[in-house]
Structures are given as structure tokens and as C-alpha cells.
Amino acid sequence: xxxxxxxxxxxxxxxxxxxxxxxxxxxxxxxxxxxxxxxxxxxxxxxxxxxxxxxxxxxxxxxxxxxxxxxxxxxxxxxxxxxxxxxxxxxxxxxxxxxxxxxxxxxxxxxxxxxxxxxxxxxxxxxxxxxxxxxxxxxxxxxxxxxxxxxxxxxxxxxxxxxxxxxxxxxxxxxxxxxxxxxxxxxxxxxxxxxxxxxxxxxxxxxxxxxxxxxxxxxxxxxxxxxxxxxxxxxxxxxxxxxxxxxxxxxxxxxxxxxxxxxxxxxxxxxxxxxxxxxxxxxxxxxxxxxxxxxxxxxxxxxxxxxxxxxxxxxxxxxxxxxx
Amino acid sequence: xxxxxxxxxxxxxxxxxxxxxxxxxxxxxxxxxxxxxxxxxxxxxxxxxxxxxxxxxxxxxxxxxxxxxxxxxxxxxxxxxxxxxxxxxxxxxxxxxxxxxxxxxxxxxxxxxxxxxxxxxxxxxxxxxxxxxxxxxxxxxxxxxxxxxxxxxxxxxxxxxxxxxxxxxxxxxxxxxxxxxxxxxxxxxxxxxxxxxxxxxxxxxxxxxxxxxxxxxxxxxxxxxxxxxxxxxxxxxxxxxxxxxxxxxxxxxxxxxxxxxxxxxxxxxxxxxxxxxxxxxxxxxxxxxxxxxxxxxxxxxxxxxxxxxxxxxxxxxxxxxxxx
Numbered sequence: 001x002x003x004x005x006x007x008x009x010x011x012x013x014x015x016x017x018x019x020x021x022x023x024x025x026x027x028x029x030x031x032x033x034x035x036x037x038x039x040x041x042x043x044x045x046x047x048x049x050x051x052x053x054x055x056x057x058x059x060x061x062x063x064x065x066x067x068x069x070x071x072x073x074x075x076x077x078x079x080x081x082x083x084x085x086x087x088x089x090x091x092x093x094x095x096x097x098x099x100x101x102x103x104x105x106x107x108x109x110x111x112x113x114x115x116x117x118x119x120x121x122x123x124x125x126x127x128x129x130x131x132x133x134x135x136x137x138x139x140x141x142x143x144x145x146x147x148x149x150x151x152x153x154x155x156x157x158x159x160x161x162x163x164x165x166x167x168x169x170x171x172x173x174x175x176x177x178x179x180x181x182x183x184x185x186x187x188x189x190x191x192x193x194x195x196x197x198x199x200x201x202x203x204x205x206x207x208x209x210x211x212x213x214x215x216x217x218x219x220x221x222x223x224x225x226x227x228x229x230x231x232x233x234x235x236x237x238x239x240x241x242x243x244x245x246x247x248x249x250x251x252x253x254x255x256x257x258x259x260x261x262x263x264x265x266x267x268x269x270x271x272x273x274x275x276x277x278x279x280x281x282x283x284x285x286x287x288x289x290x291x292x293x294x295x296x297x298x299x300x301x302x303x304x305x306x307x308x309x310x311x312x313x314x315x316x317x318x319x320x321x322x323x324x
Numbered sequence: 325x326x327x328x329x330x331x332x333x334x335x336x337x338x339x340x341x342x343x344x345x346x347x348x349x350x351x352x353x354x355x356x357x358x359x360x361x362x363x364x365x366x367x368x369x370x371x372x373x374x375x376x377x378x379x380x381x382x383x384x385x386x387x388x389x390x391x392x393x394x395x396x397x398x399x400x401x402x403x404x405x406x407x408x409x410x411x412x413x414x415x416x417x418x419x420x421x422x423x424x425x426x427x428x429x430x431x432x433x434x435x436x437x438x439x440x441x442x443x444x445x446x447x448x449x450x451x452x453x454x455x456x457x458x459x460x461x462x463x464x465x466x467x468x469x470x471x472x473x474x475x476x477x478x479x480x481x482x483x484x485x486x487x488x489x490x491x492x493x494x495x496x497x498x499x500x501x502x503x504x505x506x507x508x509x510x511x512x513x514x515x516x517x518x519x520x521x522x523x524x525x526x527x528x529x530x531x532x533x534x535x536x537x538x539x540x541x542x543x544x545x546x547x548x549x550x551x552x553x554x555x556x557x558x559x560x561x562x563x564x565x566x567x568x569x570x571x572x573x574x575x576x577x578x579x580x581x582x583x584x585x586x587x588x589x590x591x592x593x594x595x596x597x598x599x600x601x602x603x604x605x606x607x608x609x610x611x612x613x614x615x616x617x618x619x620x621x622x623x624x625x626x627x628x629x630x631x632x633x634x635x636x637x638x639x640x641x642x643x644x645x646x647x648x
Contacts, residue, residue, distance in 0.1 A: 094494050097440075097487075101433050105483060109425050116421075133489065145469030146566050148489040155490035159429060159483030163421075165457065165472040166479035170418050170604055242470050280494055 009033035009078045011120070013064060013111055014085030016043025018187040019126065022222045023082060024051060026230060032056070035074050039063045042088045042189050064107035071110065075118035080233070082124040083111050086156070088190045090130070093152035094281050104156020105163075112167045124176045124229060125164050129218075129246070129286050130154035131179060139289040142179070142242050151281035165240050174239060176232055178225075181246030181288055184307055185222030186314045192253060193308070196260040197315050200268060207261055207268045210278035213254035217286040218246040221307040224300040228293050235296045244288035251304040253278070263312050264321050333357035333402045335444070337388060337435055338409030340367025342511040343450065346546045347406060348375060350554060356380070359398050363387045366412045366513050388431035395434065399442035404557070406448040407435050410480070412514045414454070417476035418605050428480020429487075436491045448500040448553060449488050453568070453610050454478035455503060463613035466503070466566050475605035489564050498563060500556055502549075505570030505612055508631055509546030510638045516577060517632070520584040521639050524592055531585055531592045534602035537578035541610040542570035545631040548624040552617050559620045568612035575628040577602070587636050588645050 010027050014020045015036030020043065024034050033056040036048065040061055051057040062069045064085055075081065086104055087093060093100040108125075115123055132140050133148035149155045161177050168175035188194045199207055228245050236243075254270075261268045276284050302310065334351050338344045339360030344367065348358050357380040360372065364385055375381040386393045388409055399405065410428055411417060417424040432449075439447055456464050457472035473479045485501050492499035512518050523531055552569050560567075578594075585592045600608050626634065 097433075097437065097490070097494070101487075105429055105433075109421075109429075113421065131486075133493075143469045145467045145471065147469065147471060147486070148493075148564050148566070149486050150490065150493035152487075152490045152494070155483075155486035158486035159479075162455075162471070162473050162479035162482035163425075163476075166421070166474065166476045166605075169457075169472075169474035170421070170476070240472050242472070281490075 007032065007079060009035055011035045011037065011075055011078045011081040013037045013081070013083045014043060016040060016045060016047050016059065017084060018185060018189070019183055019222050019225060020084045021047035021187065022185065023084070023226045023229070024048060026226050028057060035078065036060065037062050037064065037074060038085065044187065047187055064110050065102045067110060069110065071114035072118065075114045075120055078118060078120050080122035080124065081111060081115045081120050083108060084126045086126070087153065090151050090153040090281060091279050097152040100152035100156040104153070105159040108160040108163055112163055115173065116167060116171050120173070122174050122176070122233065123164055123168070124233060125160060125178070127157045127161050127177050127179045128154065129179050129181055129244070129288055130283060131158045131161065134283050138285065139287045140244070141289040142244055142292055150283065168240050175241065176229070176236065177240065177242040178229055178232070179242070179244045179288065180225065181218035181220050181286060183222050183225045184219050184311045186311070186318055192256055193260065193311055193315060196257060197319060200260065200264055204264065205268055207257055207270045209253060209257050209270060209272045211253065211272065211282065211284065212274050212276065213252060213257060213272050215253045215278060215282065215284040216250045218250045218288060219304040219307045220246050220300055221302045221310065224302060228298045231296055231298050232293060243293040244290055245293060246288035246290055247300050247304045247307065248290060249303045249305070250287050251308055255305070256308055259308060259312055263316055331356065331403060333359055335359045335361065335399055335402045335405040337361045337405070337407045338367060340364060340369060340371050340383065341408060341412070342509060342513070343507055343546050343549060344408045345371035345511065346509065347408070347550045347553070348372060350550050352381060359402065360384065361386050361388065361398060362409065368511065371511055388434050389426045391434060393434070395438035396442065399438045399444055402442060402444045404446035404448065405435060405439045405444050407432060408450045410450070411477065414475050414477040414605060415603050421476040424476035424480040428477070429483040432484040432487055436487055439497065440491060440495050444497070446498050446500070446557065447488055447492070448557060449484060449502070451481045451485050451501050451503045452478065453503050453505055453570070453612055454607060455482045455485065458607050462609065463611045464568070465613040466568055466616055474607065492564050499565065500553070500560065501564065501566040502553055502556070503566070503568045503612065504549065505542035505544050505610060507546050507549045508543050508635045510635070510642055516580055517584065517635055517639060520581060521643060524584065524588055528588065529592055531581055531594045533577060533581050533594060533596045535577065535596065535606070535608065536598050536600065537576060537581060537596050539577045539602060539606065539608040540574045542574045542612060543628040543631045544570050544624055545626045545634065548626060552622045555620055555622050556617065567617040568614055569617060570612035570614055571624050571628045571631070572614060573627045573629070574611050575632055579629070580632055583632060583636055587640055
């Protein structure tokens with residue numbers, strides 16, 4: 001942001017979530033006023049405990065899927081909105097596609113319309129590598145197409161990208177779209193690390209792994225992810241700016257399972273259910289080209305394996321090590 | 325379709341529209357049972373007059389944006405759905421984005437869910453070249469990315485592509501997505517030819533053209549478009565099959581304006597409003613790579629200029645020549 005650009009409040013949807021809370025803290029550290037909208041379904045109030053009560057912070061508990069939610073006062077005077085709120089459970093969306101349609105597409109439409117009516121000039125959107133479907137090019141560049149998402153989570157992310165693009169081109173807004181690899185860190189309520197810890201807690205003798213364990217993806221620490229988004233907001237100036245965010249390396253599900261079991265004392269047997277995919281809609285291979293965001297001067301502080309090891313240590317401290 | 329594949333009824337949404345009606349006639353000629361769903365907002369009952377009353381044809385007047393519309397009986401036993409219903413006025417969607425969100429994204433979600441619940445195995449979707457936004461590659465291939473639509477019409481088409489893809493990958497359906505160039509033919513209620521005829525009807529002395537007239541796009545006859553879709557449904561067998569549909573050539577808006585004025589007697593003055601784009605969200609240059617659909621054995625019978633000349637003659641017969 002240049003010195004003469006007015007810096008108004010930032011609205012953060014999903015700000016009580018695992019990524020949103022780290023973003024809120026980063027924005028608050030910069031002296032920004034932060035207004036969080038979260039329905040606290042996956043987000044936790046405790047993530048924001050040290051911000052609540054501050055004059056320049058406010059948590060609004062509201063449901064973005066509700067067309068009648070009173071968003072206007074929250075968006076009034078804001079200089080940007082960070083739209084991170086979404087269903088976080090990809091698998092749930094396969095059983096009931098209305099979850100992602102409502103919590104993804106419909107909620108995003110409401111957020112963008114609120115931003116438009118309040119003349120908010122910048123919108124940041126947390127998209128996902130799953131918009132690529134199962135790509136044939138690795139590392140996958142932002143230019144890859146056609147985009148054939150395999151899950152309704154992915155369909156909702158793609159729909160939201162299109163809405164951001166149309167709003168920005170139609171209404172004098174700038175858009176920042178980030179296609180996330182697997183973002184990991186403390187406070188997560190989903191994902192492979194969370195699942196493994198939960199399974200070991202229920203049965204410390206055995207860890208069931210969905211698929212053959214050869215699924216291999218990029219894991220990015222949440223702090224690296226937030227740094228990249230803030231940097232992109234300062235340096236990228238197109239009408240719509242789109243960036244993959246990931247690490248240059250990846251880790252297999254087998255590696256992760258073994259690391260979790262080792263951290264828990266090494267007593268659990270690992271059972272693979274077999275098959276290339278963990279579940280319907282799982283994308284077994286994922287590696288994003290990060291040349292675009294790197295060209296802005298960003299590099300992740302942790303590669304995939306370091307990110308995983310650190311997150312395992314945090315989970316163990318946060319929740320106790322299962323099986324020990 | 326192979327000889328032993330059971331051929332059940334075809335559901336056609338937007339079947340009373342200019343493209344839908346030609347499709348319905350083609351399917352009926354093949355002996356197919358056709359069930360049309362249309363709210364008759366842009367579609368016209370008269371397009372289907374010679375099919376109505378037949379035993380194997382039924383027009384259901386229903387609104388696909390209504391979550392409570394009784395779609396189940398219409399989809400029961402169908403072997404495919406052709407989803408063509410949509411808002412047809414791209415410009416209207418810039419003034420009010422909820423039009424395309426509701427008539428595009430929401431309606432498509434309802435159609436796909438009805439198809440899923442009825443176990444309809446094939447879904448055909450009429451997408452558009454506008455999903456490409458303003459591409460940097462011409463002719464634009466299906467692999468082009470990132471997809472940054474500039475209008476809410478385009479955002480809704482992109483969202484619908486993602487929904488088709490997610491449904492097909494999740495629920496054992498096959499998907500056929502067609503990205504249309506400008507499809508022209510009789511019975512249209514929008515588009516550049518329609519607009520020029522309407523303007524000359526109001527004032528036969530003067531034709532106002534939005535933009536500098538150098539916008540240059542591909543124009544495909546509706547019969548060629550329908551032939552391509554039916555062929556793709558027979559020959560393409562991936563989970564999701566995506567095809568550009570257009571001509572290998574294009575025509576400028578200036579050429580079209582001059583052809584319309586010449587057909588009307590050549591008395592009108594042509595005034596250009598200037599600027600590269602006709603309106604906010606207009607994509608001034610459009611030419612689609614059609615290698616994929618051509619590889620299946622399809623070629624358009626008319627190029628852009630022949631398609632335009634034929635459509636002008638039909639308009640003149642259908643509606644009378646303005647200014648004569």
C-alpha cells in the first residue's frame with residue numbers, strides 16, 4: 001500500500017477460523033481496524049480472544065448465507081474485504097451439494113454485493129487448488145485449463161472466482177484471488193493432520209489411512225499463506241490478480257501418517273484402505289506453480305515437510321499426544 | 325449413441341428459446357420424447373407450435389429459479405437433460421448481478437439436483453465464450469486460463485460449468501459443456517442483429533452502433549450449433565467433455581451494421597458511439613479454437629459472414645425490412 005492510500009477498516013469473513021484468525025492478528029499488528037464476520041460453525045471465538053475488547057476490533061456473529069443478514073453497517077467505510085468464510089469439509093459436500101452451494105456460492109454473492117453497495121475498493125478471496133480438478137500439468141500454473149472441479153467445494157470456489165472477477169470488472173473494484181495448497185497450522189478443524197490425530201485419539205493402536213498413502217500434496221504454513229496474501233494486496237495492481245499459494249515441494253500421506261505415528265510413540269499400526277484416492281472428489285496429486293507470487297518477492301519460510309513437522313508439534317502441545 | 329443404449333426422454337430447459345426450439349425439433353425428428361421446461365420469459369410458445377399436441381412432446385411452463393418447482397415428475401425416466409435456460413441479456417446483468425446469479429447459478433443447481441435425484445445419466449450444458457473473459461490467445465482453446473469473466477452472465481456460466489463438473493465426478497453422470505460463440509438464427513430476442521433491426525425499426529434514418537464497430541466475433545448458425553451438440557453427445561465419452569462451438573472466421577460489428585443497412589435499402593446513416601467496447605462487460609474480440617469438436621467430424625455449414633447474411637434475410641422475412 002502506498003503512503004497516500006487511505007487505510008480503512010478490513011472486513012474479514014471467516015475471521016474466527018484457523019486461517020482467518022492469523023490474518024486478523026497480522027492486520028491488527030499493522031494498526032488496521034478489523035471487523036470479523038463469522039457464524040462460529042468452524043471458527044472459534046477463542047482464536048480471537050486477545051483481540052476482542054480492543055477498540056479497533058469487532059467480531060460480528062452472522063450467517064452470510066442469509067440474504068437478510070444486516071451486512072451494510074459492517075461494510076460501511078471499509079477499504080477491503082477478505083472473504084475466507086466457507087464450508088471446510090470437502091467430503092461433506094459430496095453427500096449434500098447444497099452445503100457448498102449455499103455456504104460457498106450464495107454466501108460469496110452476498111459478500112460481494114455488500115462490498116459493492118458500500119463501495120469497498122478491494123476484495124481478497126481464498127480460493128483453492130481444487131478448482132483445477134485433477135490437472136495433467138505439475139506444478140500447475142494459474143493459466144491451467146479447463147477448470148473441471150471434482151467436488152462441490154471446488155465448484156463453489158470456481159463460482160466465487162467468477163463472481164469476484166465479474167464484480168471487479170463491472171464495479172471498479174480490485175480483486176485478489178488465492179488458490180491455496182493445503183494450508184496447515186494450529187487450530188484446524190479438518191484436514192489430514194486433524195483426522196489422523198482424531199483417529200489415534202479414538203484408537204491409539206491403529207491408524208486407518210484413506211487411500212494407498214501415495215497421495216502427494218503441498219502443505220503451506222498458515223503464517224506463510226497470510227504473508228503472501230498481504231504482500232500481493234500491496235504489490236499486485238491488475239483489476240483481478242490471481243495467485244497460487246503453496247510450497248515448491250510436497251509430502252505424501254504415507255510420510256504424514258508415519259510422522260504422526262512416530263510423534264505419538266510409534267506404537268500404532270498403519271492400515272491403508274487402498275486406491276489412488278482417499279475419497280470421492282479427493283485430488284490425489286497436487287503441486288502448484290508459485291512463480292507468480294514468488295515474482296512479487298515472496299517465498300515460504302517452511303517447505304511442506306517442515307510445515308507438517310511444526311504443525312504436528314503444535315497439535316501435540318495443543319491437544320496432547322494420542323497414544324502416549 | 326450405440327444401438328443397445330436405451331434412449332429415454334430428453335428434458336430441454338429453455339426449450340422454447342431460439343436455440344432450444346431448434347434442438348427440440350432435431351430431437352423430435354430422431355424419434356425422441358422431448359420434455360421442455362421454459363418460463364416463457366425469453367422463449368416463445370410459438371417456436372414449438374408444431375410439436376405441441378404430439379404424444380411424445382410436452383411443454384412444462386415452470387420457473388427453474390424456484391426451489392419448490394416440481395421438477396421430479398419431469399425428470400423421471402429421462403436419459404438426458406439439455407440445460408439451455410438462462411438470462412439472455414448480458415448487459416442487464418451488469419445493472420443487477422442478482423439476475424444472472426439467480427437465473428444462472430441457482431437455476432443450474434436446481435436442474436442438476438433434479439437430474440441427480442432422477443438418476444439422469446447425461447447432462448448437456450450451454451456455456452459461453454464469455455467464460456474466457458478477455459483472452460490473450462486467439463483462437464482461444466478450451467485449455468485457456470485463468471477464466472476471468474467480465475460480466476455476471478459469464479460468472480454464472482463459469483459457475484454452472486463447475487457445478488456440472490462436480491456433479492458428474494460425484495454422481496456417475498456424463499457432462500457435455502459447450503462454450504458458444506455468438507449463436508444466430510431466427511426467433512432471437514437479443515444480440516447485435518436483433519438490436520440493429522429494432523433500432524432501424526424505431527428510426528430508419530440512423531443506426532447507432534455501440535463502440536467503434538471494430539469488435540470482431542465469430543457467428544455460428546443455430547442449426548450448426550445443434551448438430552455439433554448432438555454429435556458430441558454421441559461421440560465424446562469422458563466424464564466431462566468440453567467443446568468450443570464457433571466458426572473458424574469472424575465478422576466485425578461494422579460489417580454487420582453495413583449489411584443490415586444495405587438489406588434495409590441503404591438509407592440509414594451509421595453512427596458509432598466509439599470506444600473499444602460496446603458496453604461494460606462486452607468482450608470486443610472473440611474467436612474460438614474449434615479443433616476439439618472438429619476432431620469428432622463436425623464442421624459448420626456456414627461461416628460467420630454467410631450465417632449473418634442468412635439470418636438478416638430471415639429477419640427481413642420474419643419481421644419486415646425496416647426502412648423499406
